[in-house]
Amino acid sequence: MNLDDAQQTFIVESLELLQQMEDALLHIELAPDDDDTINAIFRAAHTIKGSAGLFGLDDIVAFTHVAESVLDRVREKQLHFDEALTALFLRVCDHIGVLVKLVADHKLPEPSVQQNGAHLLNLLRGLLGETPEPVAHTTQPVEAEPDAEYSGDSSQIHHWHISLRLGRDLLRNGMDPLAFIRYLSTLGHICNIVTLSDSLPAGAEMDPESCYLGFEIGFHSSADQATIEGVFEFIREDSQIHILAPHSNTDEYRQMIQALPPESLRMGEIFLIRCGTQTSLAPDAASSGSSIDPSAIDPPIIPAQEPEAALKKSPVKDVRQAENSLIRVDAGKLDQLINLVGELIIAGAGANLAARNAGASELVEATAVLARLVEEVRDSALTLRMVQIGSTFNRFQRVVRDVAKELGKDILLDISGGETELDKTVVERIGDPLTHLVRNAMDHGIESAEVRRAQGKPAQGRLRLNAFHDAGSIVIEVADDGGGLNKARILGKAIERGLVSEGQNLSDQDIFNLIFEPGFSTAEQVSNLSGRGVGMDVVKRNITALRGSVELNSVEGQGTTLRIRLPLTLAIIDGFMVGIGSASYVIPQDMVVECIELPANEGRDYLNLRGEVLPFIRLRELFDIEGTASRRENVVVVQFAGQRAGLVVDRLLGEFQTVIKPLGKVFGRVGGVGGFTILGSGEVALILDVSGLIKQIVGTRQPANADN
Structure with missing residues (x-):
């Protein structure tokens, strides 16, 4: 597991939680006694604190812990959300966001940020009835390679014994056991580790998504117990975690052994000796020179049952969480996908044109099927960005x-x-x-x-x-x-x-x-x-x-x-292609209402469309295209913002998947044009700016002229 990738996930998820927390705080003003909203605010703060603890972000943990304590008082009805408390927690939410963004930028808090945090902590501690005190400066976790010798103060290094029995659903929940062990090594030195595989079933019965492992770890560190426990914050509820403090006595070790699963009891002494814990026991246990006899420890009474019966009591969920989970995809990758789909559309149009020119009916049919599939891929790709x-x-x-x-x-x-x-x-x-x-x-x-x-x-x-x-x-x-x-x-x-x-x-x-x-x-x-x-x-x-x-x-x-x-999108649209002389133009299909033939006896600026006056403009004149108009002209009726107008063209060329390409700065002020696309033949077709054209048509045509 790459800790940098995991930390990036923490940053994204924390910012999302802060947004949810802010929305809940704004809602709580309208319903100050809504337990669901209060619990949502508490859960957001609690999750951020736990996630930050996993990465050793002590400043976020310390600040959020005090805020969480106040929220706990609110949940217990000892405090109530009013305008002042809501305003305070909105500031708390903002400050946590600043701290998270500093982590993203790999920066330490500036003095102004620390002073703001200290002020907010004083306000929060006042609500808890505590004496205000300054906030500690930001600290960073000690970076060390896994299994490297810990470089802390040797006079403060102690031996810890950590016993882990990992939850069966750990892997399904997206956790990696190795990641926790690697992170543990940043707080000290793992001197011994024993991997437990007693729970592994036969190969045919093994579920590759289940975790069957356990670990016994001998750990040298100057960290305190709360810091070491924080390493396993995310798996505490689903796993069995026992941390034996330095110089623990025999009774504490006995209690830890009794709490282990039955298959681990017979191996207690082996773990004790191999992990180096026996030499760190309190004097009343170690000075006598006698080792601990695991057989003398009373095992817990467990009803006899077959392994199959035990598994039936905790069946593996048939519905995997991954089925309903979201996948985070980098926006740049989506942009690249859309660009490739656009190039595929252009290439497909070129293949279809070549097939038609060759007169190969089978090839034309094959390219038509390809075009349909490309259209479905286009719609699916665009949906990803919606x-x-x-x-x-x-x-x-x-x-x-x-x-x-x-x-x-x-x-x-x-x-x-x-x-x-x-x-x-x-x-x-x-x-x-x-x-x-x-x-x-x-x-x-x-x-x-x-x-x-x-x-x-x-x-x-x-x-x-x-x-x-x-x-x-x-x-x-x-x-x-x-x-x-x-x-x-x-x-x-x-x-x-x-x-x-x-x-x-x-x-x-x-x-x-x-x-x-x-x-x-x-x-x-x-x-x-x-x-x-x-x-x-x-x-x-x-x-x-x-x-x-x-x-x-x-x-x-x-x-x-x-x-x-x-x-709706800036990338690919359905277009309706028209021709004027040898030039081709594309009109966004969503704005096309209908197409009609231009009557020969109509006026120059208006036509009668089923009893309604429709202003129109000849694109040949607008774009100064040389040549004479075709004997039979067509009108494309377009609509934008409730206004209709007609565009007079020579030919109607039908629907066309259009990949929008932006115009360069030189053409940025060209009226009536919103971009261009590349046709299958390699030629360029301009995409019409319907909104601009309608404003131009309606603005320059006076309805009074329609009577003439």
Whole structure:
């Protein structure tokens, strides 16, 4: 077992437990007597403490132990969660997170971190009725190779005897016996070790997932008993562990032998002598010069039974834990898999094209089957990266709580649509823009309780986070019931900055979009949260970089809703390919509503689609493609954010699995294009930015023209 890999697992799992602990603490404010939530908080702290002890992270163990003691008082109803205690444990949770991240970075705590930890410990000890005392400095475990001579103070080294009978399910639970022995050697020197194999059944009856081993260990160390016991913290419940302290007397050894399984009783003296423990017994036992007779030790009375009967009383579970367990996979490996699937799609398209050109029907059929299987592999691979956005939303419970207290406002966060899934890459990159939008809504949007009461609103403001799927995209809404945007103030500020001219006629949407201009702010006073004019333009830029868009709706006095539209994935999509002249273009298939033939007598900008006016644009003119249009043109009806438009093309080429390649910086400002893909022939096809095209079409076409 690689201890570095194990420690990395500890770091990941500890951060997850801290997030669960934080969520439970935020919930406990609403239900302070919920025993399940209290137990969940206690279990998270207890697990982190036990895991940290396995790696000798004494600073985490010492700090978490005191916090765990306070939580134990809460479980026993001696203390109760109120606002102050919840706030304290949120700070405790943050401090443990800092310590865990320092372990990940292989750094020692800085003085400021130690002082914060000492302050929190004093507060916790005060709840326990203890005298506050400074926290000890961070210590690191002694590194030593297995079985190397211990280099500690020889005057403090003592002989310990450790008797282990490992649990039958140890291996199933993901534990490695050798790892514990290796870690034990970092605390001292293993002078003798005897492996016990008496419990091994015959080969035909052996379960490879079961552990049948035991160990008797002679151990030289200056560590105390609590430290040595901490090595076996994770297996204490399932295994028999007996630690014989230095200079123990005969009675203590006798009790240890009696506690062993019956098949080990006859070997007691052998273990005692071979592990060197006899010479370390207390003077009343060792000075007499007589060895201990194991036969003189009264064995425990055990009912006679056949081995098969004994096994029937503790049957091996038929359902393996691994069946329902999760496997942690490095995100980089998933990215590599998606890239390889993308290359496989391109290669498959090339093989299909070659088969068609060769006119080999059997080969065409084989490549069609291959394409279907590749599509299934693609869907499965993309599913691996799909995660629910709920975990991202839940993080804002803490943000809203802390910011609301800082602002002196009463704000409730309402979360819905947390089960909506999208690509993990998108989730990671949307966190910062969402944080700014949430803080901005709380600072600028939602009024103080006094103002809300004066306006006839509830004193408690509401902030809503919602997510849902719409036409192949995910929509994330950040809405508040605050004062809304002041159009007059926004327009006045824009005129002052020269963004618009006096008397210019702007729609409400155009006025609202001014807040996304770099450095634009209407805040009268700069605060720690917002008002410096930095942020909203960055938010829009980051969302645009994800091929997304931002929509803003506001009603003055009632609130503001901001919608972010994002693609479900950034890697591979189903596309609909069209042709204009010799060029090919790909439209995301989820945005395609239908395809119709362009009537010859229709106007230049609009057509009548079953009684509805549909604005359209000719892609040949938009991209300045040379040549004349085909005699029979087609219209691809697309939809985005509830708006429809038509794209006039020469040819409809059908569905196409599209591997999205990002455009270079040189082409970053090309309108109407969101990326490119490589066809099976090796040619390049541009991927159309439907959202941008619809805005361009709708923005430049006036409905009044439809009457002409």
